[in-house]
Amino acid sequence: MPEKRPADSYTMMTEIVLPNDTNVFGNLMGGRLMYWMDIAAAISSQKHCNSAVVTASVDNISFENPIKLGNTVHIEAKVTRAFTTSMEVHLKVWGEDLTQQFKYKSNEAYYTFVALDPNSKPKTVPTLIPESEEEKLLYEGALRRRQVRLILGGKMDPKDAQELRALFIKDKL
Amino acid sequence: MPEKRPADSYTMMTEIVLPNDTNVFGNLMGGRLMYWMDIAAAISSQKHCNSAVVTASVDNISFENPIKLGNTVHIEAKVTRAFTTSMEVHLKVWGEDLTQQFKYKSNEAYYTFVALDPNSKPKTVPTLIPESEEEKLLYEGALRRRQVRLILGGKMDPKDAQELRALFIKDKL
Amino acid sequence: MPEKRPADSYTMMTEIVLPNDTNVFGNLMGGRLMYWMDIAAAISSQKHCNSAVVTASVDNISFENPIKLGNTVHIEAKVTRAFTTSMEVHLKVWGEDLTQQFKYKSNEAYYTFVALDPNSKPKTVPTLIPESEEEKLLYEGALRRRQVRLILGGKMDPKDAQELRALFIKDKL
C-alpha cells in the first residue's frame, strides 16, 4: 500500500450563504456549516484512502466570527495523520465578503473518518508522511488529540495518556 | 432574573432518516445529524434564556452506531449549566428501528450557545439549578468541559485548568 | 398480538421555522407544516404497529394562528384508535415565541395511516386501549370521523352513518 502526502488529500470547497442557511441574525447557522465541513472532510479522507468512509468523530469546534448571508464560505481540508483504519482531517473555515474585500476566520476543526470496505468492515488505510513544517506539527498533535478523543469516549484512562499528561504536569518536572 | 431548572429546557426532536440524509451505505451522514442536533440544542438553550442564541462551540462527538435509512432519530436536549452569557446543552441521540423494535445509541454531545440581545450583544442568562443526580453530575462536569474548550481554543493555559489537571495527576498524589 | 395504549405511540417533534419555510408575510406555510405533521404522525403510527406505514388520509385541518419565522413549532402525535389495518393519529400543533414567552395554538388534526408488510400488503395492527378521559373521547370520536372519511370518499352512504346521523337529527327525536 503506497504512502500518501497531505497534499494528496487537499480539498477546497466553496459555498455561498443562502437565506435558508441563516439564523434570525442573518448569519450562517453552526449546524449547516458542520454539515458542509462533514462533506469536505469526507471527500478529503476518501482522497487519502480511496475507499468509502464514515464519520467516526468530530473534535471541539469553536465558532469565532459569524459568516453573513450572501458571503462566501471557504472550507479547506487535508488529512493530518492516518491510524490503522482511521484518518484525522484538519479543516480551516473562513468567510469572505467579496464586496468589502474582507476575509475572516470562522473556525478550525478536526474530523475523524474510518475507511470501510464494501461490506462495511474497517479497512487499512495508507500511511501519511507529513512534509511541510505545519503538516509535521499537525501530524504530531494528532496523537494528542486522539488521546483526548479516547478519554472523552471513555476508551482510555487519563493516566495512560502520556502525551496529554505531559501538558498538565510539565510545570512539575 | 429567575433561576431555571434543567427540565425547563427539555427538548425532544424526532426525525425520520430520508434518502438524501444518507451516505453510500444507506446510513445517516454525520453532518446531517450535527445539523439536527444544532437545531435541537438551539431550541433548548432558547428555552433557558428566552432570547436569541448562536452556536459558540461543539464538543467532541463520537458516532457509535450508524442510524439506518427509514429509521427514527431521537434527539433529547437539556441545558446542563449556565455561565454568564453562555449555556452548555447536553444532547443524547439514539436511533430506533420501529419495525424490529430495536433502539441503539448514536452519540452524546455538548453544544455551547451564547445568548444575544437584539443588537447581537451577549446577554446575561438565568442561573441553572440542577435537581436530579444525573443533572448534578452533568452540572459539575460542565466546568471541566469548559476548561477543555478554553485550552483547545487557546484561551487557557493547561496548568491553570485545576479541574482537568486533577484527572491527570491524581495518581501522583 | 399485544394491545397498545396511546402512550406507546406518543411522539414529540420540535422544529424552528427557517426562511425557506415561510410565505411573503414571514409565516410558516401550511404545506410545509403538513409535511412535518405527516412525518410526526408516521412515526407515531409506526410506534403503534411496529411495521412500515403509508398515509391513507388526512382530515380537515384548520390553521388558527400563523407561526412566525424563527419561532419554535411543537407537534405532538398519538394514536387515537386502531381499525383492522389502519390507525387514526391525533396531532396537536402549537407555535412558541421563546423570546416573548408566548405559546399559541396552530391547529389540531387527524391523519390516518395503513400498516403494510414488506410486500406492501395491508397488515393487521394491535388494538388500542384508551386510558385517560381525553383518550377515551378521542377513541369514541374516531368512529364518527371515520364515517365522515368514508362518506367524503364515496365509500359510505350518509344514511348508513349511524353515528353521524345522530348529530344531525337528534333535535328531531
Next chain:
Amino acid sequence: MPEKRPADSYTMMTEIVLPNDTNVFGNLMGGRLMYWMDIAAAISSQKHCNSAVVTASVDNISFENPIKLGNTVHIEAKVTRAFTTSMEVHLKVWGEDLTQQFKYKSNEAYYTFVALDPNSKPKTVPTLIPESEEEKLLYEGALRRRQVRLILGGKMDPKDAQELRALFIKDKL
C-alpha cells in the same frame, strides 16, 4: 371589483418524484405531496384575488394510489367558489408513468385560502361565476363543504347546517 371565472384561476403544476420525496416503499410521501398541493392552490387562489393569500384550511384528503419514484406528478387547481374574503380551491392530483404510458389518480382535495392586504388584514375577493356543468356542481358543493369545515372547527352547530342535514335526513322525508 370584477367577477372571475374558474378558468381565470386554472393552475397546472408538474413535478418528478425524486428520491428524497419517497418513503421506504419508494413512493411519494403524503406530506411532500400536500406541500406541493399547497403551493399549487396558493397560486390558483392568487390568480383569483390578485393579492397575497394564506392557507386557512384543508379538507379531507384520501390518498388512492401511491405515486412511484421517477414518475410524474400532475396537480391541477381551480377556484370553485369565493366567499367574502376566502376562496375554496379544488385540486386534482394524478401520477403518470410515462414509460409504461399509465396514468392513475392520486387524490382530489379542497384547500381554502384567505386573501390578505399588505397589513395582513383579510380582504374582499371577487365573486366567482361557474360556467361548465362540473364547475357548477363544485360551486354548489362548496357551501356544503364549508358547513362541514365550520362544524368540524366548532364554529357551527350541526343542526344549523341546512345543506348538510338534508343529506342525512332526506330518507326521512
Next chain:
Amino acid sequence: MPEKRPADSYTMMTEIVLPNDTNVFGNLMGGRLMYWMDIAAAISSQKHCNSAVVTASVDNISFENPIKLGNTVHIEAKVTRAFTTSMEVHLKVWGEDLTQQFKYKSNEAYYTFVALDPNSKPKTVPTLIPESEEEKLLYEGALRRRQVRLILGGKMDPKDAQELRALFIKDKL
C-alpha cells in the same frame, strides 16, 4: 413507432419563488431556474419518447428580467424536433406578479435530451410532426441549432454546417 405532435409533449410547470431560491437582490437565482427548467424539459421529452431520458445539452440561455421573491414562475416546454435518439425541447419562461397583475418574460431556451433504454443505451425516438406555424419554424430552426451545438462541441467543422453558413455568407451571394 407512431409519430408524435408537439402538443403530445406539452408540459406546464408552475412554481413560487421562495426565499432560498433568491440572491442578495431578492431575485430568483439563474441556477435554480435552470434546475426547474431541466425538470420541466425532462418531463416534456419523456412524454414524447415514453422512455427514460438524460440531459445531453443546453443551448445559450439569456436571462432577460429577474423574477422576484414571492412571484410565480411559469415554465412551458414542448418538443420541437426529434433526431434519431435525441429530442430538442423548447422552453418559455416567464414571471408573474399576481398582485400587480404583471407578466414579464424571463427567457427562452432549448434543452436536448437523449432517450435511454433500461440498460442506459440510446434508444430510437418517435418522429415529430410540427403542426402550427410556430411549431414549423421551431422545427426548421432545430437543425441550425443542432449544427451550432455540434460545432461548439467540436464534433462538426463550421464549413460543413450548411444551414449556418448560409446565415453568415448570404450577403455574399
Next chain:
Amino acid sequence: MPEKRPADSYTMMTEIVLPNDTNVFGNLMGGRLMYWMDIAAAISSQKHCNSAVVTASVDNISFENPIKLGNTVHIEAKVTRAFTTSMEVHLKVWGEDLTQQFKYKSNEAYYTFVALDPNSKPKTVPTLIPESEEEKLLYEGALRRRQVRLILGGKMDPKDAQELRALFIKDKL
C-alpha cells in the same frame, strides 16, 4: 480601477452527489449540476469585480459523461474576459470516483455575469489581463462567444459578427 488577472477569480468547488441529486439511472441530474455551476461562477465573478452579480446568460453546455451517485464533483471557475459591466466565466467540471481512482470530464461551460451596484444598476468592472497561453486563448475566444450570444439573443446581425464570419468563410479566401 485596478486590473485583474484570471488567477484572482480562481474558484474551486467540490461536492458529493447525494441521492436527491440523481435521476432514475443514479446519475447527477443536469439541472442540479447547472445550479452548482451557477454558484461557483457567481463566486468567481464576484472575486473579479468585488460587487454583487447576477447571471446574465449561459452558453451551450454539453454533458459528456454522467457523474455517479456518491462520486465527487469538481467545478473549477475562472474569469476569461471582462467587458464593460459584464464578465465571462469559464467552468471546467469533472467527476471522480475516488474508490476506483478514476477521473472523467463532465463538461466545460461559459456563464456570463453582470456586476450590479446596491441599486441594482450595472457597474463597471476591472479589465482582465490574461497571462498563460490557455488564458490568452480563452480571452480571444470570449469575443467570438459574445457574438454568438448577441446573435442568438437577437441583438446582433450575423453579418456584423466579424470574428464569427471568419470561421465560416475562411475556406473561401
